[in-house]
Amino acid sequence: MSIEADPPAGAATPAADGTETPAATGAPLVVAEHLTRVFGRGSTAVRAVDDVSFELRRGEITTVVGESGSGKSTLARMLLKLLPVSSGRLVFDGADVTGRTDTTAYWRQVQAVFQDPFSAFNQFFTVRRLLARSRRLLGAELTEQRMLDALEQVGLPAGDVLGRYPHQLSGGQRQRVMIARALLMRPSLLIADEATSMLDASLRATILNVLTDLRDRAGLTILFITHDIGQACYVSDQVLVLSQGRLVEAGPAERVIFDPRHDYTRKLLADVPRLHDAG
Known part of the structure; x- marks a missing residue:
């Protein structure tokens, strides 16, 4: 059953295919046009x-x-410049980056x-050494304080984890x-590609809370990719639904979840x- 509600002022107007173009709230950070x-x-x-x-709005x-095979991760890899775009146009922060090849500078922004999280670690590296590898891109900008601040942003006590x-950390840590x-x-x-799928329910909630906190406190723009539309309901401002590589529905999270x-x-x-399905 869908929930009917009056649209807020300036709300998006749905198109015939179920996708929506949100009302303007300033220039978007990312504009993807006919990506293939x-x-x-x-x-x-x-x-x-x-x-x-x-x-992607700032x-x-x-x-x-979308389900496995829907094209979610392929889309993420195109945005990360790990896969070239076959056709279409990608604009980042006002600049056309479709054919951009200077990925080192781009990856500082994306x-x-x-x-x-298990295979991402070298098992013989401490957290301090893992974070210090970013010096290859940051050089002298990477200070001890910068590492401490980053850990604090995700709710980790630096003195306990550096x-x-x-093997001394939980999956969520x-x-x-x-x-x-x-x-x-x-x-x-920040692109989070199935960042919670290998964690149990309580640890998933922790990571989702970290992402929403980064949005609310730091104003970070986040693309969250998941097969679990329930998680989309928990964290999202906007939702894009992919099926077999095509965008079949898009719009504000509340509308997509409660009035698909x-x-x-x-x-x-x-x-x-x-809950009523259990037991």
């Missing part, structure tokens, strides 16, 4: 991302949700946290260290566990 990524050629070609357009969390090895490492760059955009307009979105919501 094709793997292979001819009859074996696969359109992993197919004509996807969206905006200081908001936008969640990309950082990522990936799915597995000298620890990976490791993932927060990974977020702290990304924050050392003081990025404009596409059958695929309804299916994802139907799969979210409910």
Whole structure:
């Protein structure tokens, strides 16, 4: 059952396909226009991302949700410049970066946290040594205080973790260290690709709270990628729904969650566990 509500002033107007263009609130940080990524050629070609357009608004969390194989991670890798765009246009902070090749400078502005906090660590590195590897990009900018500040931002007591090895940290602590490492760059955009999927429920909530805190206190723009639309409901300002590489629904989180307009979105919501289903 959907919840009916009057749209707020300046609310987005839905298009016929269920996607929406949000009301203007200043220039967006990212504008993606008709992004497409094709793997292979001819009859074996696969359109992993197919004509996807969206905006990432500054200081908001936008969640990309969809099942495995929907194109979420391929989209993230294009935004990270780890995969070239087959066609379309990508604008970052007002500049066309579609064909940009100076990725070192770009990666200072766009950082990522990936799915597995366990494999991200060299098992013989302490947290201090792991964070210090960012000196290759930051040089003398990377100070001890900068490391302490980054750990504090993710809720880790630096005195307790800087000298620890990976096996001495919980999964949630490791993932927060990974977020702290990304924050050392003081990025404009953080891409969190399935950053909670390998954690249990309580640790997932901790990471989601870290992300919302970074949005609310630091004004960080975040692209959160997940297969779990329930998590999208918890953290998002905007939601993009991908299915087989295509954007099938987009809009403010509350509208997409409580008044979905596409059958695929309804299916994802139907799969979210409910308390009355247990026992």
